Amino acid sequence: MNRNNGRLLVAAATAALVMATAQARAAESLTVTSWGGGYQEGQKKVYFDPFAAKTGIKIVEESYSGENAKIKAQVDADDVTWDVVDVDSNMIATGCDEGLFEVLDYSKIADRSKFVEGSATDCAIGTIVVTTVFAYDTTVLPQAPSAVTDIFDLEKLPGKRGLWKRPYVNLEWALIADGVAAKDVYTTLATPEGVDRAFKKLDTIKKDVVWWEAGAQPAQLLADKEVVMSSAWSGRIQAAISTDKKPFKIVWDAQALDFNFWAIPKGAKHLEDSYKFIAFASDAATMAEQSKYSAYGPTNSDAAKLIAPAVLETLPTAPEHMKSILVYDAKFWGEHGEDLTKRFNNWLAQ
Amino acid sequence: MNATASSNEAVSTRIFRALMAVFCIAVLLFLITPVIAVIPLSFNAEPYLTYPLAGVSLRWYATVFTSDNWLHALKSSLIVATATTLIATPLGTFAAFGLMQLGSRTRRIVTGLLLLPLAVPAVVVALALYISFSRVGLANSYAGLIIAHTALATPFVVVTVSATLASFDYTLLRAAASLGSGPIRTFRRVVLPLIRPGVISGGLFAFITSWDDVIIALFIAGPQQRTLPRQMFSGLREQLDPSIMVVATLMIAVSVVLALLVFVAKRKSPA
């Protein structure tokens, strides 16, 4: 290697470092984190790309599976890399009090009164009405399951079942399957005996559960025949049915209705752009588009009027699907979530 | 030993040999098949990962090479791996050259220290760096990721270059010195040309260490520095379609090319 080569090497190393630091300060981009898979692809088409086209602000996408910890780690370290996050109600139940999110200035977003009750909170504004249901492959099971009891009935419906690797909804369903009425689920679960009872019920199927973590997995697991039925967020299954023509069917029994929200982690670095994005995404016309890609209900009541009747029928809020519901109690999970999650994870590992 | 016994023995030996050959070929196939099997799946015309292929198409290649996420990840990976290589190679080369000239006792201790990153599990390194880096603002930055990868990559450079230096003739140094050449000049004019194959191999090892890493990137990189393996890891857990196999194929191709380059560099070695 001659002298020039040596210099070249040093120059190249410097250039690479400079480039790297320059990259770190890349101008005009906003990191939006959502739940991945088809849902996020839909958001890209409805929100991210049009927003970038309109404002020139590029969206850097990140996906996660609702780990509050990932936000808390950023806020605690005072190094917040996520500008806007699509969160669920478990996260804002405690996150707002713990100072994980900015308190929203609704004057910069939308008319708060237009939002469905419970979907416009201090720290987060609703984006969809989401629900946890369970679904099965009609070509695989000998008889159709019709209630959450069937998830726990290995004799009637043998085979693996997919469940979310979180305690939420699983514990509730376990109690319902064990004979607790939907309205009494949370009072039961607030007692140590109730918790034991739920885990005991889950014990009966533990060997036959495939635990999923990301929202896109249930449809994938069903399609790959890794499971015969799975809990899932309804829109993901609906997308597999309508777009990919999969022979899946949703069981709406004890569906756990909830919201997803947009929130800004405390100390996010592009606050004004974050507000611009949320305002853009909360607009009724934009939001109405969303349900074309993922079958979730809109939270802006004006958007509901813009959705085609054919699509409305597939949403969790269709009267046909509301016959038996579990009113998901985010407040309960705010108080007990940490203890129950710990117990649940230990139980999983044993 | 009578004749029948020995012919029995010959037959059983032959059977044993044949069984052994079958067994070993099966193990060789076990090693290669999974790696080869993913490649055709990246050309599947349908979004499934099963054989037989529904048809051959490049649609997943188009998907990957037009996707902002994958392109961003590719760019991050290239930036980090290149920077790591450019920093780790000189650091490791100088150190290896210096090590050779140390007393054997000091050399053992220092070498042990320098090779330590090889012995520690990746998750432990990742956690340690995450805790320290987040204190000094290096978490979620390219600089942090490059420093972390450099720490993991330098041992490979040290070992590879040291191996080449083992056959180095040290009288050349004295000859150069007696001709009035300074140490830096001697290094550049005499040493480097002779150990170049080792340096190149070391650099390639450094590149592939960074290029393949997923654990460090998972722990300490932010969304802006998401690398290819990290993007692939999250893809594997949520959406397993042939585009993942496209990236896998790409990574296999890069590995093969780098392995070939190392092989060529070794062949050219004067030793």
Next chain:
Amino acid sequence: MTQAAIIASDMPPASPAADRSGRRKRRNALLLVLPLLIFTLVSFVAPIVIMLARGVSEPEITRLLPLSRGPLATWDGTALPSDDTLAAVIADLAAAQRQRQAATIAKRLAAIRSDLRQPLLAAARAAATPPGLTPEGLLALDTVWRDPASWRALAELAQPFTDRYLLQTLDLTRNASGEIVSVPDNQAIFLAALGRTFGIGLAVTLITLVLGYPLAYFICQQSPGLQRFMLLFVLLPFWTSVLVRTAAWLVVLQTNGLVNDTLMALHVIGEPLKLVYTRSGTILGMVHIQLPFTLLPIYSVMQTISPVYVRAARSLGATPTAAFWRVYVPQTLPGVAAGCLLTFILCLGYYITPAILGGPADQMLSYYVAYYLNNEINWSMAAAVSTVLLVLTILFYIAYSWFTDPTAKATR
């Protein structure tokens, strides 16, 4: 990845010229080593030391109790703390509540005594709401505050150093009177994880040996050209990233993946085997990744073995089997030991493969490091698990260098 080959190829011996060189040359040599040495110390050794310290301390909590940690440390632990101490606690809680960090304290306190979470949150809220709390007010707030055991728990939390995380990695804890006892059954996960880590490591090591030893022997007996060709089959996967190979196994092992399809087509099985998200899938993937690490050291030792000894044994009347087992195999043992130990050491630290191919009950120690960091945000616990992993790895690494280091053998 390629670690094995490189660790295995031991550092070359010093040239005599270098040993004889003068002090100035040594200083120059040290100058060359210095940049990397400093780099390694700063960006590798120091972070590890900081992490080890993390495993026995909890600065993020002690920082939140600046006024009360002193008085609580000197408190005798029998009667209730003095009013001054209580006032200090109230001031700390009020400050924590205003920084929205009370939940963090409550969470860690709950790890010591789970029934204290809600009382602490209530106390912090009351302390931060005007007109604040008096010591009497705090004691009146909840019956738990009139129990010295609750204060002992808080005092323990405020200590600068703690062994509770290291204890927890062994499923141990301290009871109310400070004795070390086992944790309740529904929290005991670490001994099982440790056992699983060892078990999977051993299984993978043994399987790679059973597959690798005959293969190494077989390759050695071929012509040089064929040897190179066969080694290609070993080295191509060896050079491919662990993540890519794990992904490949995920695809191949699926219910309707290549393995099940082939076995079904051959009528070996009637219905698809469950291979992904299982222990066997994890072990299979790991065996694939580790096989070259076990095989290559054995192969390189076999290459150096002269056929003379086996021939001599045969000519002295030994059967081929006896000659193989009693003459050939003993000569390969250094390679076997090196390869197996290397594989075992690398297995201890596996994270990616079990995470992708295993189920929740197949996770190894590394998983818990990631879990406590990413899901629980408990750096101290993550660091404690890391400490255990690091100590284990280093112990086996020392054994490994003893087996592979020629100078160690000479002094034996």
